[in-house]
Amino acid sequence: MVTVSAFKDGLTALRANPILLVAGLLFGAGSQLQYVAHLIESPLLSAGLSLAWLIVFPFVLGGFIGTARAAIEGIDASLTQFFTAARENYPRLLIATVLFMLLVLGAAIGFGLIGFVLGIGTMALAAINEMAAFAAGVFSLLIWLVSILVIIMFVQFYDTAIVIENESVTGAFRRSIELVRSNLKSVTGFSLAWLVLLNVFFIPEYLLQLMMTVAGPADVLPIDLGIPIVILITIGIVLSAVGFAYFYTVYTAYYMRLIAASASTPESV
Numbered sequence: 589m590v591t592v593s594a595f596k597d598g599l600t601a602l603r604a605n606p607i608l609l610v611a612g613l614l615f616g617a618g619s620q621l622q623y624v625a626h627l628i629e630s631p632l633l634s635a636g637l638s639l640a641w642l643i644v645f646p647f648v649l650g651g652f653i654g655t656a657r658a659a660i661e662g663i664d665a666s667l668t669q670f671f672t673a674a675r676e677n678y679p680r681l682l683i684a685t686v687l688f689m690l691l692v693l694g695a696a697i698g699f700g701l702i703g704f705v706l707g708i709g710t711m712a713l714a715a716i717n718e719m720a721a722f723a724a725g726v727f728s729l730l731i732w733l734v735s736i737l738v739i740i741m742f743v744q745f746y747d748t749a750i751v752i753e754n755e756s757v758t759g760a761f762r763r764s765i766e767l768v769r770s771n772l773k774s775v776t777g778f779s780l781a782w783l784v785l786l787n788v789f790f791i792p793e794y795l796l797q798l799m800m801t802v803a804g805p806a807d808v809l810p811i812d813l814g815i816p817i818v819i820l821i822t823i824g825i826v827l828s829a830v831g832f833a834y835f836y837t838v839y840t841a842y843y844m845r846l847i848a849a850s851a852s853t854p855e856s857v
Contacts, residue, residue, distance in 0.1 A: 590845045591778040597845075598838030601659040608659060611652050611670050612833030616825040618644060619832075646685045646747075650677035652832075653751040656840040677751050684746050684757045695739045699732045741779050742768045748843040767846055778842055786835050793827045 602608055621637040654673020659665040745764035749755040755763050768775045 590774055590842065590849060591781055594778065594838050594842035594845055595781075597660055597841035598834055601656065601837050601841065602834055605655075605659040605665040607665045607667065607670075608652070608656060608833045608837060609829060610667065611648075611655055612829035612831075613825065614648050615645075615652070615832040616827070616829030618648065619828045620821050620824050643682070646681035647674045647678045649685075649747055649836075650674045650681045650751055652836055653677075653748055653840050656837045657752055657844065659837065660841050660844060673751060680750050680757050680760070681747060684750060684760055687757065687761070688743060688746060691743065692736065692740060695736050696732075699735045703728045703732050741775065744768075744779070745843055748840060752840070752843060753847070767850060770850060771846060774846070782835065782839065782842075786831065789831050789835070790827065793824055793831070 618641045621641045651670040651672075651674030654677070655665045655670045658669055742765050743761050745767060746760040749760035749763040750757070753763065
């Protein structure tokens with residue numbers, strides 16, 4: 589099965605090429621920039637750093653996918669390879685990432701407007717049966733969420749299409765849609781497994797985020813451990829580095845297996 593094999597490939601590549609963890613540290617460090625305000629007490633500077641990270645992220649992503657590809661193929665990965673892949677793919681990945689975000693945002697707003705219109709009917713239903721109105725509201729919210737996730741699923745491989753198959757920006761989105769449509773069952777299963785396992789792994793990271801933002805440590809944990817925020821950020825960097833390195837290596841491995849299987853047979857994987 590392609591999905592299971594991809595997760596095994598990710599673990600094998602990571603064990604054989606620890607350099608992927610070093611590349612993952614770049615992501616881990618960048619992902620924690622949003623919490624700098626807690627150290628420097630400057631929300632404006634923190635927002636600027638977060639924006640800078642959004643601009644730098646495609647560079648890190650391109651370099652990592654290129655390095656992960658080499659590791660999966662059995663080639664010794666290196667930081668030189670990372671920066672080469674990052675530099676070569678950055679312009680297209682930056683544009684594609686912006687388009688991806690706009691697409692998701694547009695879909696969220698569009699489906700939200702549809703839900704708002706339907707919600708008018710729900711309000712009328714509330715006058716008759718409050719429980720039925722509540723159920724209808726929950727159902728509408730689920731439809732909204734699933735619709736957005738479906739769109740994300742169809743265009744999710746734009747980044748690997750650019751790095752691995754050297755596609756153009758528009759070609760990358762077309763390639764992603766083509767692969768997902770041809771292998772819908774396999775991609776759906778992989779996407780669900782990848783998303784669930786990723787979020788399970790990052791539960792400690794989510795707790796750290798909660799402790800550093802809207803709540804204090806004592807509100808999240810039964811006891812206040814008295815851990816300085818610098819230590820919490822360091823832990824967050826390590827968790828993000830390991831999680832990003834493994835799950836994006838799996839993501840790259842799955843794409844490579846998907847295009848190989850699609851090339852060998854016209855049927856779904």
